[in-house]
Amino acid sequence: MSSIGKLMKQAARMQQQMEEIQAQLAARTVEATSGGGAVKVVxxxxxxxxxxxxxxxxxxxxDAQLVEDMILTATNQALAQAKDISNKEMGKVTSGFNLPGLT
Structure with a gap:
């Protein structure tokens, strides 16, 4: 098989793996709190x-401003955790495959 054929097959396999991981990530959650647990974001x-x-x-x-700040803090923490997990999971698929935009 030509190297371009192998590359295409590998890219198709990687795309399928990425789609599976994206579906898994949509179901996986993280939780963050702020204000001593007064605000919880999932x-x-x-x-x-x-x-x-x-x-x-x-x-x-x-205390409206304080509550708003706690919501913002917990939201940013939860989203940062989620992004970190997403990057790690997607990185498992794309490692060793150097194409622009897939790192």
Whole structure:
């Protein structure tokens, strides 16, 4: 088989693996909290949010800015964890295959 044929076969196999991993990542979640657990954010490893929970005790109208900051902090932490997992899983598929945009 020609080297271009081998390359095409390898690329097709890698694409299938990447699609499988993306489906798995969409089902996998991570959780982050802030404010001592007053805010909990669950993110999927495909970069989307699954849920945001706020402890009712943290909902004093005078503390709105604080609650907003806690939500932002927990959201960013959860999304960072999700992105890290996604990068590691996708990196397993693309390692050793040097094509622009697949690293």
């Amino acid at each position: 993110a999927r490893c495909d970069g989307t949010l699954a849920s945001i929970k706020v402890d009712p005790q943290a909902l004093n109208p005078a």
